[in-house]
Amino acid sequence: MSLYRAETRRLVKRRFTKVLAIGCLAVLAALVVGTLLTNQKVGPEAVAAARAHADEDYQNALRETEQQQQACVAAQGTDQAPNFPANCAEITPPNQEDFKYEWYMPATFSFRTNFPEMMFALAGILAMGAFVIGASFVGAEWSSGGMMNLLLWRPQRQRVLGTKLAALLAGVGAFTVVVSAVWTGVFLVVAELNGSTEGMTSGAWQSIMLLELRAVVLVLAAAALGFGLASLGRHTAVALGVTVGAIVVLQFGLATVLVLARVKFIEAYLIPVWAQAWLDKQVRLEDYESCDFSATRGCLPDTLTITWQMAGGVLAAVLVLVVGAAMWTIRSRDIT
Known part of the structure; x- marks a missing residue:
């Protein structure tokens, strides 16, 4: 059996992967049921x-x-x-x-207007699950000694790690594509039952498809990031610890410092804004403590627009740094 097939089989057969995937699906199902019950057809x-x-x-x-x-x-x-x-x-x-x-008017589900919000929820839930699965997939092998045994059988270190990453991304990508397709179909049914599908032109469908593509890329990036961090730390807990530290220290703590320092566009230093810009194509930030005077409209706040290209560049740079470091360090690090 090839290494890739063996890693793919191990990913699919792992109990942790199954439990976490089922948990994500359960949360998504609850969101569908809640949307169905809180909306109604408008006549x-x-x-x-x-x-x-x-x-x-x-x-x-x-x-x-x-x-x-x-x-x-x-x-x-x-x-x-x-x-x-x-x-x-x-x-x-x-x-x-x-x-x-x-x-x-009572709440009604407009597919064209409300479905992008549902895609944001899907991307967020699957990205968190993919991050943990990616971290556990390689972290468990490092902590259990399985990686050492595998490298004795296959001494090509970078090839082994790269194959593991490829199997992870292929599995996560396939799962995300299938779930995304089902997600779209389910909310089409919700819109037919308790809402409207008006305005779904070819251009609207193209926009939906591109949004789903960006969501898949975000989920794959989360899986690769968790894999890279766990490989660097040789333990699943390292990836999770780094994430918690980034959220608590670099997000809440940094936000507090920036508020006290009266820094402009504080949101631009926070991770969620960049993820939103990637999914929503752009995010427009406003600084209400500044004044950009206009002769016709008076005093307007300064603005900063974060585009999906900018967010994609930052995401790619982080992935290259983390995954590249994991690939580089495994070349010479002691595996015992």
Whole structure:
């Protein structure tokens, strides 16, 4: 049996891999059920009820404004006058446009509008699972001595580690593609039952497919990152410890320091923003403590746009650093 087939079989047969994969699927299933139960199909009756509710609130606001105006006039020259504006004409009635009927509509699942959010959830859950599986896949062998025994049989160190990584990525990639396809189909059914599939043009489908492709890449990157960290530390706990340290120290701690230092665009130093930019094509950050003056629109906050190309470059650099270091160090490190 070839090394690649042996590693693929070991990945699939591992109990930890099965348990974690089932756990991820259970969380995703709960999300589907929750979405199905909290949304409903919207018909003409729901639209009419929403319009009536919006008009009722508008009429109530008009009556309240009229009562406030009358109370303001009656309070002039009394000890109640400070409770109202000096000029009662400043109490103006609301506009009917301020009571849009769309705000009163029941929750409904629009596939074109809401499915990208579901893909973000899928990518996040599978990426976390892939990271742990990748770390455990190689970390368990280092800590149990299995890697030492394997290298006695196959002394090509880099080839062995590279084959393990290839088997991991192939397995995780296949699983992610299948789950992503099923995920799309399931939410199409949800949209048909309790929502709408309107607006799904060829361009909209192309955008969905590209989003799913970026989600697959993110999951594969998480698996490779966990694999590289565990290989460097020769233990699954090292990868998990580095991750916890990065979240607690480099994220929460760094964010606190940056807030105290009044650094602009604090979110740009945090990992979730880069992941969001990769999936959502771009993220636009605003610094409300600055002023970019415009002659026509006044004082506007400074902005910083993080594109998916920028996020992809950072992701690639991290992977090259971690996985490259793992491949380099195994060349000469003691394996005992």
